[in-house]
Amino acid sequence: MKFSMVSGDVLKLECGALVVGIPAGGLTPTAEALDKASEGAVSRWIEAGDIHPCVGKVAVFRDFPGCKAERVVFVGLGKCKARDFQRVLKLGIDIGKEVVLTTLEWLPDEVPEWIAEQSGFIACTALDRPKNYKTFDINWKKPKHINLYVPDENKDIEKAYAEGVSVGMGVQMAKQYGDMPANLCTPKFMAEECMKLAGSLGLDVTVFDEKAMEKLGMGCLLGVAKGSHQKPRMVVIEYHGGKKEDAPVALVGKGLTFDSGGISLKPAKGMDEMKYDMCGAAAMIAAIATAAAMKLPVNIVAAVGFTENMPGSSATKPGDILKSYAGKTVEVLNTDAEGRLVLCDVLAYTIDKFKPKCVVDAATLTGACVVALGNDIAGLFSNDEELAMSLMMAGDTAMDPVWRMPLDISFTKALKSNFADLANISDSRGAGACTAAAFLEEFVGDTPWAHLDIAGVANKSGKEKGSTGRPVPLLINFLKDQAE
Template sequence: MEFLVKSTRPETLKTATLVVAIGEGRKLGIAAKAVDQASNGALTAVLKRGDIAGKPGQTLLLHSLPGLKAERVLLVGCGKGELSDRQLRKLVASVHGVLKGLGGSDALLALDELKVKGRDTYGKTRLIAETLADGTYLFEQFKSQKADPRALKKITLVVDKAEQADAERALQHARAIATGVAFTKDLGNLPPNLCHPSYLAEEAKALGKVHKNLKVEILDEKKLKELGAGAFLAVAQGSEQPPRMIVMHYQGGKKDDKPFALVGKGITFDTGGISIKPAANMDEMKYDMCGAASVFGTLKAVLELQLPINLVCLLACAENMPSGRATRPGDIVTTMSGQTVEILNTDAEGRLVLCDTLTYAERFKPQAVIDVATLTGACIVALGSNVSGLMGNNDTLIKQILKAGETADDRAWQLPLHDEYQEQLDSPFADIANIGGPKAGTITAGCFLSRFAKNFHWAHLDIAGTAWISGGKDKGGTGRPVPLLTQYLLDRAKA
């Protein structure tokens, strides 16, 4: 889908479909008034009939209005007063739902007059474009019968001439984020018999060949053993698929600038190991690599934008399977940091691959490290599927991430990381246990990781509830938190 912005009088432009807003109470917006005047009161006549009330997201399609070059006019309700981000997304999704079913190849959206709480032209335009792009996503590479090609190829957003530069910048960022989101969705939606650690490693190497300022290094089993990554290897030892730590170093800033680091949990399938999961919905455990997928997708967005920062992306990739070689509950392993871990539950494996990867990240002397993981079901209990859980050891970093989430409409919520929770991880036999009991499971998982992040500013995003939609016909990856992470890095590029 091609997205453009243009400063024009919408009633004068030739287009397959012109979209204008109607306020609640059947009030014509600015663009709608111009269309009404050009069509000799056609919209006023429609509104008098009561066919649309103007509530947010309501639509009414009109054909061949006199005096217009547009083949169709789509009226969309915009309510009264300011819209919330959610209302805007629903409104735009409603418009796109109509447009994609039409025969026209282009559409003109004259919605610049919409007021969105807390958003300027840049923020509103970006949210509209990202929502439209998300609506075009399809994953059908394994279907024998593909969806019919959609006629709609181009959407133009009308803006005031004074705001065109801000709108252009919004579209540039939206395109990059949409690319990263789609890539993240694709990786998550792939079947686990194809998307395993070696596959992700090959994807990384292929990306490195395209971009000269991206260095890619793959750490295999032999290298992980040399590094002493005992926790990482313990997760993978029950599987036929070998583990991989994928390191991608993007150099967009000055040579001596300290990099930011993103660490992603990449468990390409999680049976739970010996602590095996119930069979129901286990197919969705292919999404346990969405932390790594979102880091990969964020890197794609950064590469498209060529942000003037240095960035290290580390993907901790393994498959967690039960077998005669698998790690047992009660086993004790030594991590790359030298700390020992008693594994009480082999289904708490994400923190084991992450802890060694966090230790490895230290060698890059990062400005800040954010790890991203579908880590705990407890996070879904606490926060549902609307916001991601957030913890960390630096207040400034936490505030930066929360702000980025608000800006990107990809929100997180901070959970406490108090010392009292650390006591739940005490082990009589090792330095630390890998679970802290049934209480505060998300927080104790964060406490576990914090022990391996003491030498840098660190934050942890638990995306167990936000990374994919579970069950039903809408099941699939969401691409979150690519918008949040990209926004965080956009903010750092400005700093």
Template sequence: MTRPAAVRFAAPDAEALATLEGRIAVLAEPGARLDQTARRLNRLTRGAVERAVASPGFAKLKRGEAMTLAWPAGVSAEAVEVVNLPPRPTVAEARKAGGTLGRAAKGAALTVIGANRRLLHELAFGAALRGYAFDAHKSTRGEDNGDSPAAITLWSAKHEEAEAAFAPRAAVAEGVFFTRDLVNEPANILTTTEFADRLVALSDLGLKVEVLEEDALEKLGMGSLLSVGQGSASPSKVVVMEWSGGDRDAAPLALCGKGVVFDTGGISLKPAQGMEEMTMDMGGAGVVAGVMKALALRKAKANVVGLVGLVENMPSGTATRPGDVVKSMKGDTIEVINTDAEGRLVLADVMWYAQERFKPAGMIDLATLTGAMIVALGNERAGLFSNDDTLCGALEKAAEAEGEGAWRLPMGDAYDELLKSDIADIKNVGGRAAGSITAAQFLGRFVKEDTPWVHIDIAGVARQSKDLPLSPKGATGWGVMALDRLVADRFEG
């Protein structure tokens, strides 16, 4: 499915500069002397590189941005990208530069010189992330059509060190790509069964994968989850993925994801405009899947279990109606006021099952849960809600380190008043006011008192309608990097 840029490292070969095809990128800094390989390229291009670096326009570029020299004389390359990057960039600057190159490499090979830089592996990581393209359903797939990524080669005297440092980042990139593929996939392709099959395939990486079908879910009492999918021909499922890389007796971190493969809103039908984007309503499950793949690929020394509830929310003669009362696995009864507030019904049972079965050291759920989250934070940050300052603080720190925006919002007993039902233990919506908070409060009813828990509402960040520095338009894979870092920082070693 994925067409990520192929990234490799190699020793500098100045003699090959004149005949390189595609594009050449030079890492340089305003006012600084070019390195030996870059000086060779400068001579071949009759001083064009040096003039570019000395120009006022280059000095005005932000770090990580590039100036393009099209069809330079003296070389076969179609362009030279002169990138503003100091010898000791920050992680964000290195990734941004990589993203610039990943975007420039679309449809052509690209060779990066002057790459004796600190954090070269982070530059390569940025290039890989931005070099992604989802073209599984294009008739021109595989053709050199300017949209497909190509190989990026980074020349460095310390190429072996850079390649070794890049290996775990490459594993994380594969996890991000897996998430993006799942979120970008149309719902007629990514049914609940197809989704489950793709997760079962991860067992080849060493994950233990189990699929719970509807009969098993009924026996477990997951009436809340099953109520969401009962109007669809696609069977509801729960998939459990276990990675046991830590101490045998260590309690795992549990990651729970909302996997609504398509959300019409059910009987509380959504407006037609924009409904096509509801293929991404399984974004939380997609992130969980991507994290589990990354952890397996890099052989993480931690115990992590990922659980996803896969359903399709459709209107039909068998669909749940507004006003129905359903019973959760926990035993709480829920009055369904709005069938379009379905994600919390899925997660309630998945989270309770995760705690009952695995007794986790902590639990994090992810969901494209509320439109109110987009109203509150736009498309820049995910919303965090938690009952545990330590776990939430560690997640905030990890998200900041990975450049994935997140912001913690409040919770409190007063919001529970909005969820009181006249005929059941709780209702599934609390009105327009504080919509994201009342959704978190609902989920909090299904968290045991001794379980550290964070809820992440990714409604605004799972998919973007514009290109970003490290991802093209469409699915972003937000959360894979932050959760992988959280595992590395808090649950490994």
């Protein structure tokens, strides 16, 4: 698909579909123009109920009087708020050769640049569907061109729309990796994909294999990988967009390409969705790739650890003790609490090697976070107030929300072990997301750090099963703020 701007007389635009909003209690400028051109047809059809202002109602008219568009798509806005915008716009993007969006008129209380950016993002992702491997599938048609209408040319609006499209493409990348089956999306495959990014975007990529990680002393990550014949990889991607002397922003991702739980085996039901346990890493790769494509003036390093967690004969067992990159020892009480073992080594290495100004990690870390926050809001833990506020604001702007969760010494005390510096789980069932975050905090020192537990938001189940690409929108907004 192509994305661009159009301006001029909206009634004279020749396109496959003109998407027009109908708010409660009035008409947008485009709806007024159509009403006048059709001698009051819009008003009459609203009164008759053929066009309805209720949120989510859609009416399609071919050969609308006074308009050169093949079809006019009326979308009910109600008293449309920002939180409704994505839903109503997705309903309004019709399948045609060329679509024109009039969304800048839909939210009069919002900043036009924000509306343009969200329009570009939604236009890029609204008709997205997971790749499938069926031998025969119905041809899925998409518009060839999605345009944003502005009465007059505006460079700021054009830039915002383009940035929204870029974020949408980043989300598509993360979703593509998340949805791949684990027999194809292996640690080796993901390392190769990262290497391809180096050529296409001018990024510096370093891949660490099992022997290299052994030399570094990454005993926790390697302990997770021991039960699988798929060899682990750690990938470090560097983007140099800022000044040479500026410390980078570090992004760290959990990349469990499949998580069976290891010896502490998960239940069979729903285990297929454990291919999504690498969505944190996928989001970090997509975020740095998108930042590079947008040429953001900030230095970024993304470090991701890829492995499987399998119950092989050589797998780590409950009660085993592993030594981390940071030198701390960890007693493994549950092999299904493996994500924190991968992250602790990658976090410690990244901070030690790159001395970042701040570090943000993302991981499908705990089912406890899903219990606490559900499937719409991610959990945020941080040791730094300014960083936490920046991420919350970025999430709100991107419609990719997070909720601040507590960190307290009591959660760290719950990880006490008689045999090692730390246990990888608490001896209590309570506050599982908080104790997991407290475990990670032990490996970041004084560096400003934030942990995003995306277990509830990284993918959907049931009929809508698939990756969401979150939290890529949040991360890009955060990186844009860091560049200012």
